Amino acid sequence: MSRPYVVTISSEKGGVGKTTLATNLAIYLKALHEDLPVTLLSFDNHFSVDRMFRLGRSQPSGSVLTLLTEKETDRLVETGEYGVQYIPSSSELSSIRDTIATPSHLAEILAASSLQGILIIDTRPDLDIFTQNALYAADRVIVPVKDAPSLENCKHLYDFFDRQGLSRRPLRILPCLIDQRIHYDGPFRDPYQLLKAYAINRGYRCLEGFIAKSPKVESLNTNPEGKIYPVLTHGRGTDVHVQLSHVARQVYLSSLDKEERRLEEVARAEGLKKMQREEAYALRRQKLASDCLYCGAGLVNENTIENAGFYCETSDGKASGFIEETCFSDLVFSHFYQSRRAIADASPLRDLFRESAQRSYFVLRRAPNTRNHYRQQLSFGRFDEAGLEVSHKVIDLPPPEATPSPLAPLLKKTIMNGDGRLGNAFLLVRRICADVAEEILYDHQYTKFQAILNKISTQLPSE
Ligand SMILES: Nc1ncnc2c1ncn2[C@@H]1O[C@H](COP(=O)(O)OP(=O)(O)O)[C@@H](O)[C@H]1O
Ligand SMILES: [Mg+2]
Structure with a gap:
């Protein structure tokens, strides 16, 4: 034409x-x-x-x-x-x-x-x-x-x-x-x-x-x-x-x-830009962990992504994947907000969390200034849409000789080094639209995710 x-x-x-x-x-x-x-x-x-x-x-x-x-x-x-x-x-x-x-x-x-x-x-x-x-x-x-x-x-x-x-x-x-x-x-x-x-x-x-x-x-x-x-x-x-x-x-x-x-x-x-966008998308899709990073249930297949609630990627770009919606709220409530009783899926607290998660980014990382501590500490931070910290919490991880935390599989797949120590990278977590989980990997949304990741990187103290 x-x-x-x-x-x-x-x-x-x-x-x-x-x-x-x-x-x-x-x-x-x-x-x-x-x-x-x-x-x-x-x-x-x-x-x-x-x-x-x-x-x-x-x-x-x-x-x-x-x-x-x-x-x-x-x-x-x-x-x-x-x-x-x-x-x-x-x-x-x-x-x-x-x-x-x-x-x-x-x-x-x-x-x-x-x-x-x-x-x-x-x-x-x-x-x-x-x-x-x-x-x-x-x-x-x-x-x-x-x-x-x-x-x-x-x-x-x-x-x-x-x-x-x-x-x-x-x-x-x-x-x-x-x-x-x-x-x-x-x-x-x-x-x-x-x-x-x-x-x-x-x-x-x-x-x-x-x-x-x-x-x-x-x-x-x-x-x-x-x-x-x-x-x-x-x-x-x-x-x-x-x-x-x-x-x-x-x-x-x-x-x-x-x-x-x-x-x-x-x-x-x-045409060239479109091809590059498609190639970059295919690479991101290929890199995804196939299972829920928290519970290990299969989420990512060759053609579909099902039950994914949150997208996660490490700041060093080495690991990426999804966590199921309920897994992530379980993780937050049971490890960082110490709720003794399991919080029912339909409870108002969960709803509140779900609602605020829409407008948040979450960060998991080694707590500041704890690199050489024998007892490792993990920090959980919530950031707003502009990438500014809203709140954060620090928890102790079990000592090396004790039973590992239920968080261990997630940490091992993302921010923990081979020696079982938390590394320098952090994990950025973002709620996604469950029906079109792939959307987060499309150029527009992914660029935004990366921009927030970079912005948070510059705010975190380096050790
Ligand atoms: N060749 C021309 N001789 C006399 N008047 C002209 C001529 N070309 C345009 N005009 C008049 O000049 C005025 C501005 O012309 P116009 O084409 O609207 O300019 P512009 O789009 O640059 O503002 C109009 O009143 C138009 O009738
Ligand atoms: Mg004119």
């Missing part, structure tokens, strides 16, 4: 003609090649795209907000005027600003879609997370500049590409809103020549040509119908018509390049 060629229109300056360029470019590309699918979306909330392309009054099935939250593209694409496809705009984008963690979010969604042809993305005059996402996905970035200050702002775009480790090759400056009545003496005869010289001097590459300022073009979005008219249909007599055709032809020709498209690159990297 070939993926779309993505053109992002971006500049940190407002009013430089981004939206006018994005919307008209879509129409000129369609005029150039009728069969070419051209799709447009905008992260701007002025709804120009919708006003220009929306046909009829039917309720759209979503917007750019849905695209980013539900990660689905295909059902959102509407067929609009002039044969241009578009994804409706949204005025609610700011509500999800903090939920988009990376600039690659949009590229990953688009790479998984079945969009074809050319996709044009219009952005807000801001290098916010939405613009960053649009830049990250782009094969071509057109940066309209209308004066020296807007050209200075381009530096931030170039810096963004550098910071992301992306090639600067997609970036092209396009002087826009050029007042053709202005002429200078000297080597640069007009604002276009001057801006182009500034750009080249700073190492920026330019598209060929420019877009002139035209009162006719300016008038196309002010009319009693509340519509926005395209230059192609309503401004044919203007220089801008010729200039936009020229820009469209350049975009079209560069879309024919044989180079790998950005979204193909993103899809390839995603």
Whole structure:
């Protein structure tokens, strides 16, 4: 499947003609090649795209907000005027600003879609997370500049590409809103020549040509119908018509390049990451002890994990496995909270423990400063979701000559050395969802578990 060629229109300056360029470019590309699918979306909330392309009054099935939250593209694409496809705009984008963690979010969604042809993305005059996402996905970035200050702002775009480790090759400056009545003496005869010289001097590459300022073009979005008219249909007599055709032809020709498209690159990297995630998961799954670390009942089979209540892993990564739900509460109550009578499975105390265990991490380790003690001591700590200690308890283990503690099998399989002494590693225990025990080994949850493990490691005194 070939993926779309993505053109992002971006500049940190407002009013430089981004939206006018994005919307008209879509129409000129369609005029150039009728069969070419051209799709447009905008992260701007002025709804120009919708006003220009929306046909009829039917309720759209979503917007750019849905695209980013539900990660689905295909059902959102509407067929609009002039044969241009578009994804409706949204005025609610700011509500999800903090939920988009990376600039690659949009590229990953688009790479998984079945969009074809050319996709044009219009952005807000801001290098916010939405613009960053649009830049990250782009094969071509057109940066309209209308004066020296807007050209200075381009530096931030170039810096963004550098910071992301992306090639600067997609970036092209396009002087826009050029007042053709202005002429200078000297080597640069007009604002276009001057801006182009500034750009080249700073190492920026330019598209060929420019877009002139035209009162006719300016008038196309002010009319009693509340519509926005395209230059192609309503401004044919203007220089801008010729200039936009020229820009469209350049975009079209560069879309024919044989180079790998950005979204193909993103899809390839995603595929690789997925494979690595799967391999890492398979390794973690393989390493698991097959029996309950406390009572020895079989829990982990080749295909299923049953009755697992708590996941455990040692801080040195050498041992991992599960403990049954009741085994762990038995262990806690009988060894650390000294309840003489067995606490019934349905007792409120157990319920309380179960409930608080959802939000806790537990740590078993050699009690601090007892490494050389003849009589070993074991510490049991409860930590909160942020990895901060809430409480802890220390118990004596039986002396070497006495009957071993019922905890011995668990300790031997995890934090005890071959000589029967507790080692330096600790055991981290986390309650899991019994129905999908494997979930704790999936990338997302496992990364969180490891982050807590590392955080607790740094808090514990080393001996
Ligand atoms: N070539 C042009 N000549 C005259 N006015 C233009 C031209 N291009 C855009 N405009 C006008 O400039 C204003 C800003 O354009 P717009 O495309 O919305 O810029 P941006 O998206 O960068 O904010 C609009 O009123 C638009 O009609
Ligand atoms: Mg705009």
